[in-house]
Amino acid sequence: MYQIRAEARELTWDRENMEVELARLLSLAVDLGFEEGLAKQCLDRLVELYGDDGKKFVTVENCGDDFLAALVDTMQGNEDWDDLHAVESEACGVLNNILEKDFANDDQKAETMNAFRSSKKANSVPLENLESPSLFINDEDSDLEILSEKDVFSWSSGSFARKSGQTHLQCSLKEQSKSLSQQSIENNGSASAYTYRDQHSSVTLTLEELQVMDQVELANIVIFGNRTFRPLQYQACKAAMDNRDCFVLMPTGGGKSLCYQLPATLHPGVTVVVCPLLSLIQDQIFSLNSKYGIPATFLNSQQTNSQVLAVMQDLRKDRPSCKLLYVTPERIAGNASFSDTLKCLQQKGLLARFVIDEAHCVSQWGHDFRPDYRGLGLLKQTFPGVPMMALTATATHSVRKDILSTLRIPGALVLEASFDRPKLKYEVVDKCKDSLKQLGQVIKNRFSNMCGIVYCLSKSECMDVSDFLNQKCKMKALYYHAGMAARQRVSAQQKWQTGEIHIVCATIAFGMGIDKPDVRFVIHNTMSKSIESYYQESGRAGRDGLPATCILLYQKKDFSRVVCMLRSGQGFKSKSLKTAMLQAKKMQEYCELKTQCRRQMLLEHFGETFDRSGCKFGCSPCDNCMHLSS
Numbered sequence: 001m002y003q004i005r006a007e008a009r010e011l012t013w014d015r016e017n018m019e020v021e022l023a024r025l026l027s028l029a030v031d032l033g034f035e036e037g038l039a040k041q042c043l044d045r046l047v048e049l050y051g052d053d054g055k056k057f058v059t060v061e062n063c064g065d066d067f068l069a070a071l072v073d074t075m076q077g078n079e080d081w082d083d084l085h086a087v088e089s090e091a092c093g094v095l096n097n098i099l100e101k102d103f104a105n106d107d108q109k110a111e112t113m114n115a116f117r118s119s120k121k122a123n124s125v126p127l128e129n130l131e132s133p134s135l136f137i138n139d140e141d142s143d144l145e146i147l148s149e150k151d152v153f154s155w156s157s158g159s160f161a162r163k164s165g166q167t168h169l170q171c172s173l174k175e176q177s178k179s180l181s182q183q184s185i186e187n188n189g190s191a192s193a194y195t196y197r198d199q200h201s202s203v204t205l206t207l208e209e210l211q212v213m214d215q216v217e218l219a220n221i222v223i224f225g226n227r228t229f230r231p232l233q234y235q236a237c238k239a240a241m242d243n244r245d246c247f248v249l250m251p252t253g254g255g256k257s258l259c260y261q262l263p264a265t266l267h268p269g270v271t272v273v274v275c276p277l278l279s280l281i282q283d284q285i286f287s288l289n290s291k292y293g294i295p296a297t298f299l300n301s302q303q304t305n306s307q308v309l310a311v312m313q314d315l316r317k318d319r320p321s322c323k324l325l326y327v328t329p330e331r332i333a334g335n336a337s338f339s340d341t342l343k344c345l346q347q348k349g350l351l352a353r354f355v356i357d358e359a360h361c362v363s364q365w366g367h368d369f370r371p372d373y374r375g376l377g378l379l380k381q382t383f384p385g386v387p388m389m390a391l392t393a394t395a396t397h398s399v400r401k402d403i404l405s406t407l408r409i410p411g412a413l414v415l416e417a418s419f420d421r422p423k424l425k426y427e428v429v430d431k432c433k434d435s436l437k438q439l440g441q442v443i444k445n446r447f448s449n450m451c452g453i454v455y456c457l458s459k460s461e462c463m464d465v466s467d468f469l470n471q472k473c474k475m476k477a478l479y480y481h482a483g484m485a486a487r488q489r490v491s492a493q494q495k496w497q498t499g500e501i502h503i504v505c506a507t508i509a510f511g512m513g514i515d516k517p518d519v520r521f522v523i524h525n526t527m528s529k530s531i532e533s534y535y536q537e538s539g540r541a542g543r544d545g546l547p548a549t550c551i552l553l554y555q556k557k558d559f560s561r562v563v564c565m566l567r568s569g570q571g572f573k574s575k576s577l578k579t580a581m582l583q584a585k586k587m588q589e590y591c592e593l594k595t596q597c598r599r600q601m602l603l604e605h606f607g608e609t610f611d612r613s614g615c616k617f618g619c620s621p622c623d624n625c626m627h628l629s630s
């Protein structure tokens with residue numbers, strides 16, 4: 001009798017317990033924005049699957065992740081997700097075309113250069129006959145000289161030197177003539193000052209000012225046309241010049257590229273830059289070659305043998321023509337002939353440095369882990385004497401530790417700028433029923449005729465939003481996603497870059513490597529997949545250092561769409577889906593902050609302590625801080 005009663009009690013308890021667990025699982029799904037009916041159906045199937053024996057395992061802790069994954073799988077996939085891999089393959093093709101044209105034009109270039117040199121020889125002016133400082137292209141190596149009566153600044157074989165009593169500043173990069181003529185460095189006609197044009201206006205520097213500068217400062221002005229350094233850029237360049245290992249943490253758009261590109265131009269050898277995406281490499285090479293005239297090239301597994309051979313041959317020359325060699329990480333891991341080429345460069349003292357850009361990809365704990373990046377520890381093992389610089393805009397403390405130990409640079413000098421972008425204003429707006437109309441109104445009321453990006457989750461969303469803004473709101477908008485033909489994408493990007501079009505409605509395929517300074521707003525029509533992604537995407541606003549706004553339009557159910565997209569991503573295993581879901585959950589927490597400072601949450605996510613009053617009393621308080629002070 002006693003036994004029967006005990007069994008009955010156990011059964012009741014089991015049933016109650018089970019109901020509690022089922023309710024917990026259901027509320028987990030609903031909390032994350034999944035549709036309740038669908039979640040119930042999915043839960044029934046799960047209970048059936050676990051059977052009587054497995055009932056006690058039906059808990060949030062045991063099978064919460066499997067339940068969510070199964071739920072995502074049952075969702076009708078009516079959205080057209082973007083294929084970022086397609087953009088990558090294509091970027092490789094574009095780069096090859098450009099570089100091949102360059103190779104084909106080499107003979108023509110040489111002829112032009114010879115003709116230029118002979119004409120310069122015929123017109124050359126003896127230095128001692130010059131009455132005032134002047135600037136011209138030297139006849140031998142297409143070098144540049146700034147001449148003064150008193151001093152010589154010479155930049156030969158990658159270093160500036162000043163020799164009193166003589167008169168030139170000399171640059172010996174092969175392509176330097178192009179760079180400098182494009183920067184319009186001019187003699188302003190006076191005996192003691194030089195005028196050059198940076199991105200904004202004319203800048204005049206007196207000879208005295210030039211005289212006190214070191215070679216890093218001179219290169220920043222002469223080669224890159226920058227008036228000043230941004231925080232920590234100078235220190236990073238100096239550390240590189242001292243051949244130190246270095247870890248640079250700077251916000252998005254903080255100017256990380258300069259930290260290795262500048263030292264690369266001053267070193268006689270080649271700087272090898274590891275970059276995760278060909279689309280990023282493409283942008284860097286365009287900018288180096290065309291804006292600054294610095295020779296840069298790339299190697300990738302998608303190139304043909306002859307393309308690879310051409311690059312390798314150049315690297316094996318006594319004086320390779322390229323200063324920066326961009327590679328994707330798989331090139332480093334397990335490619336014997338590339339490794340031999342690097343050794344050959346090193347023996348000649350021409351392997352200047354390894355640079356690991358977007359270094360957060362090294363860490364499994366980062367938001368964008370790339371397995372090939374793990375193999376980069378090999379570099380320090382094989383080339384212990386070659387300095388390394390790692391750079392990222394997103395790294396929490398655990399990710400940082402992981403990066404330093406994986407790359408085997410535990411003693412690296414860590415240069416850490418604040419990740420805060422004080423002029424970016426962060427806001428979250430709850431989506432209302434007619435969210436397109438709401439979006440149109442936000443843009444019309446606050447960003448009329450300004451340049452911006454509206455990030456969308458799927459291709460179909462991009463097109464719908466763009467159509468709406470164009471047709472209903474009469475705005476100059478277009479869409480951009482990886483599924484478009486290359487020609488269409490280039491044309492869309494150009495129209496936006498030149499200001500012909502104000503708004504791009506795009507998937508995350510847009511923005512990789514895009515560096516438009518005057519983006520005044522970034523609106524997320526759907527939340528990002530992680531805080532890191534959000535920081536990076538929203539960080540494309542205000543790269544000119546002027547105020548800009550980052551708005552996220554939020555509704556609960558967008559979380560399930562994000563997970564759906566993640567699930568559809570190639571090679572997504574359930575373990576990585578779980579990590580991805582946790583990251584998306586954190587993003588959702590950001591969206592749901594009611595009173596807490598958004599800037600503070602973003603910065604604390606990256607391990608930075610931030611006093612909220614910095615946001616509240618700063619120039620662009622977030623929406624929550626704004627309400628608090630009003």
Ligand SMILES: Nc1ncnc2c1ncn2[C@@H]1O[C@H](COP(=O)(O)OP(=O)(O)OP(=O)(O)O)[C@@H](O)[C@H]1O
Nearest residue numbers: 226228229230251252253254255256257258393515
């Ligand atoms: N010292 C400087 N003065 C003026 N402009 C600069 C300076 N340094 C960099 N810039 C400009 O700032 C912009 C952003 O630089 P860069 O692309 O290197 O940023 P980043 O830190 O690599 O950003 P991301 O994290 O997005 O990759 C570029 O247009 C660059 O020319």
Ligand SMILES: [Mg+2]
Nearest residue numbers: 253256257357
């Ligand atoms: Mg960068």
